[in-house]
Amino acid sequence: MLGGELSFHLLNVLLLTLGIAPLVLWRYRRAVLAGMQRGGEGALSIAAAKVAAAPRPAATAAVDALRWEARLRRRVFIAVLCSTLCSALPLSLLYLHLGGQPLTPVHVFLKAGVMSSAAVPMFAVLMAIPFRRALALWLATLAGLATFGVLLSMAQRPFYGKAPSLDQAMNFVEFFHFAAVTLWLPMLLGLATGARRVRGVAPITFAGLLVFGLAPLLGLRLTQWLTATQTGTEWVLSGPGLYTGFILIALPMGWLAWWRLKTLAWRYEAKRFSDAQLLAGTWWLLIVASDVVEGISVHVGMGPLLAVLAVAALSMGMFPPLLAAALRWARRSLDGPPARTLLLLRVFGDTARTEALFDRIGSRWRWFGPLTMIAAPDVVARTVDPGDFLRFASGEIGASFVTTQHDLDQRLAALDLQPDPDGRYRVNEFCCRASSWQATVVQLIERADAVVMDLRGFNAQRVGCEFELRELVARLRGGQVVLVVDASTDRELLDTRLGAGKAGMRIVEVRRGSAGQIDAAFEALLDAAGT
Numbered sequence: 001m002l003g004g005e006l007s008f009h010l011l012n013v014l015l016l017t018l019g020i021a022p023l024v025l026w027r028y029r030r031a032v033l034a035g036m037q038r039g040g041e042g043a044l045s046i047a048a049a050k051v052a053a054a055p056r057p058a059a060t061a062a063v064d065a066l067r068w069e070a071r072l073r074r075r076v077f078i079a080v081l082c083s084t085l086c087s088a089l090p091l092s093l094l095y096l097h098l099g100g101q102p103l104t105p106v107h108v109f110l111k112a113g114v115m116s117s118a119a120v121p122m123f124a125v126l127m128a129i130p131f132r133r134a135l136a137l138w139l140a141t142l143a144g145l146a147t148f149g150v151l152l153s154m155a156q157r158p159f160y161g162k163a164p165s166l167d168q169a170m171n172f173v174e175f176f177h178f179a180a181v182t183l184w185l186p187m188l189l190g191l192a193t194g195a196r197r198v199r200g201v202a203p204i205t206f207a208g209l210l211v212f213g214l215a216p217l218l219g220l221r222l223t224q225w226l227t228a229t230q231t232g233t234e235w236v237l238s239g240p241g242l243y244t245g246f247i248l249i250a251l252p253m254g255w256l257a258w259w260r261l262k263t264l265a266w267r268y269e270a271k272r273f274s275d276a277q278l279l280a281g282t283w284w285l286l287i288v289a290s291d292v293v294e295g296i297s298v299h300v301g302m303g304p305l306l307a308v309l310a311v312a313a314l315s316m317g318m319f320p321p322l323l324a325a326a327l328r329w330a331r332r333s334l335d336g337p338p339a340r341t342l343l344l345l346r347v348f349g350d351t352a353r354t355e356a357l358f359d360r361i362g363s364r365w366r367w368f369g370p371l372t373m374i375a376a377p378d379v380v381a382r383t384v385d386p387g388d389f390l391r392f393a394s395g396e397i398g399a400s401f402v403t404t405q406h407d408l409d410q411r412l413a414a415l416d417l418q419p420d421p422d423g424r425y426r427v428n429e430f431c432c433r434a435s436s437w438q439a440t441v442v443q444l445i446e447r448a449d450a451v452v453m454d455l456r457g458f459n460a461q462r463v464g465c466e467f468e469l470r471e472l473v474a475r476l477r478g479g480q481v482v483l484v485v486d487a488s489t490d491r492e493l494l495d496t497r498l499g500a501g502k503a504g505m506r507i508v509e510v511r512r513g514s515a516g517q518i519d520a521a522f523e524a525l526l527d528a529a530g531t
Helices: 002-037 062-099 105-116 119-126 131-160 166-194 202-212 214-226 230-238 241-269 275-298 302-331 351-365 386-393 405-413 437-447 466-475 491-502 515-529
Strands: 342-346 371-374 427-432 450-454 481-485 506-509
Touching: 002 202, 002 386, 002 427, 062 105, 062 119, 062 275, 062 302, 062 515, 105 131, 105 166, 119 131, 119 275, 131 166, 166 275, 202 241, 202 275, 241 275, 241 386, 275 302, 342 351, 342 437, 351 371, 351 450, 351 515, 371 437, 405 437, 427 437, 437 466, 450 466, 450 515, 466 491, 481 491, 481 515, 506 515
Parallel strands: 342 371, 342 450, 371 427, 450 481, 481 506
Antiparallel strands: none
């Protein structure tokens, strides 16, 4: 009975997350847009003096940086795979023990190997891998794990006094069958919380709902316990009625959910974990929770219940430190290129286009250095973090806007230029009002090592970015700037606005959906950051 209730609770939380996360994101976008359109007391002055450049290590050639990224990518994949595999071993051992199955290496590996395939979406988020490539990698990983299981079964056969045989190749099919049975629910839950559109808010929303959503379940149990006696029954019926338990539990659970959100936001601001680690932890929680529900449903009794909960807690407790340690190992002995700051500018208006550019260039750049940008509704889905979520939920989002010179100075002084525990740098987004965005852009240009400006859609009717173009020409060397264009860009108008400042600027054509052109633009950015 408890297993069914927990399963129902998990599915309820999933459905609520699917409905609430997009709503939260929509409201957050509206709040950002309203703040941008609100005027200030007066436009901030644009600094005339250039920011003094700090001494920087020698630049790394783009080809060397790409080789470093390729080596890092392989090591990160191994690190995440090993973390999930080790965290899955206790669950696999308990599964075999409660099911009365032999504790042989191949039996232990079957469940642990299937669960460890969750490393692929975690790796895809960390390394900004597109969905199609991630899907192909996941299938290839499952095939590789299944092949390893076949080889392991053949290797252990002589220890039992038998010779390996070809019929053991059927273990390959069994692995995929077990994966289909085991992973369908976690995959649905993962898609709900990991979709790019809601990835920034879904894990936080899920965490809060998972805690607060326990109130009806625990409230029902409390009501049943109260009505087990005559005195309790009389008190319940003369008071709130059958909802007594929920009323008594709702407020404490609401406080606990809010405290959990505040704790997540504080730990994130303190750089205890990154956004990718939070998402990976959420996915692992979903996998463990679905396994707990299955274990409780199949094995009845207090003993199995306590064992399942204890091992689940062990697996959940193991995963974050294992992942953090594995990611540190992945970066160890790999001398990466010196950190370079990238400023992302764009023509506002096309959300899908901007999000795609951020996913393929901005997110990937975070291994090479911090990213700065002006916040706007077209990309908030990719940049919202636990701190932003908490400020929005508290009604304090207005405090994050730059309205005065003092605000701007504080934000510039607090630029996060250090890597997260996973090695990736953060996105520094500036929420600006109509009176402050120009002064902010100028300061960000002067602090940037390279600038990518998406000019797709630039024409005579959409010339709001002319100010940025003039400042780029005036304040940076042409080689530091990469302009992204396509057929919708008015090239003649662009040439007119740039004038002689166009010399040295890299102009890269990127058609929507062209992975090769995106890669070429990224390589051009690496070159620009080294000039």
